[in-house]
Amino acid sequence: MRRISMMAGVVAAGVCVAGQAFAMDATQVGRRIGYKEQDLKPGLDVRVGLGGFTGELDNETGVGGLFGVNAIAQASPLLGVEVGYEGQRIPIDDARVRDGQHIWRNNGTLLGKLGPVIKNKLHPFVGLGVGLSYLDSSSGSEPIYSNDWQTELPLAAGVDYRVGSLFAGVRGTYRLVGGEELTTVPGTTDDAKGSLFNGNITVGGRF
Structure with a gap:
């Protein structure tokens, strides 16, 4: 029992020392790159863009x-963090359904961001983050296309000014997709x- 208590004490002390060292290193890094405390302010952004599926899903969508x-x-x-909503209209380009069909993608994502200001x-x-989307296929694409829940693992890279x-910025996001039963080959x-x-x-701002 004493050994366990001693080990727990050593671990706790190590964690405290490591935590203090990390905090000091983070402060030094912040000073070197011109980081200011006002950068901790939360904010909001809005974004617009283009994109679509890759792989087999790309063959039948736009x-x-x-x-x-x-x-x-x-x-x-x-270290930064963002959480939000993304809506996307993906056109269907598939000979099995009539023209003008589409998929509405409604997504929620939690993303951690690593990079200096x-x-x-x-x-x-x-x-790197996690996301969940609901894919809502237009009624004219049924039964070839279904409504589906889709898990996502987003990998992002970008720059803000x-x-x-x-602030304003650009980014690209590649999302690994799982659980898709949207359509068949x-x-x-x-x-x-x-x-x-x-x-x-x-584009966005901090308040």
């Missing part, structure tokens, strides 16, 4: 526009597979 709204926060000089202006970053409390009963790639521009 490129569609998207719109998103996100809440954002910079938790430290290097340089001189309080330039913010390059990479991101800040002017005071306002033509001539087979196999589910069509693919990922999702979107590119967009962003």
Whole structure:
């Protein structure tokens, strides 16, 4: 029992020391890159862009526009987080259904972002997160296309430029997709597979 208590004490002490060291390192990094405490302010952004499916799903669908709204926060000089909604209309280009059909994608995503805010202006970053989408196929595409829930693992990279409390940026997001039963590969009963790639521009502000 004493050994366990001693080990727990050593671990706790190690965690405290490591935590203090990390905080000091983060502060030093923040000073070196011109990070300011006001960068911790939360904010909102809106984004527009284009994108679509890859792989087998790309063969029967097209490129569609998207719109998103996100809440954002910079938790430290290097780490940020955002959570939000993204809506996208993806056209269907499939000989098995009549023209003019589409898929509405309604998505919620939680994304962690890693990257420095340089001189309080330039913010390059990479991101990793989790997302869930509901795919709502137009009635004219049934029964070839179904409504479906789709899990997503987004991988993002981009850069923001800040002017005071306002910012603008560009990014690309590649989403690994799971659980898709949206449609089948033509001539087979196999589910069509693919990922999702979107590119967009962003404008927003911190308050």
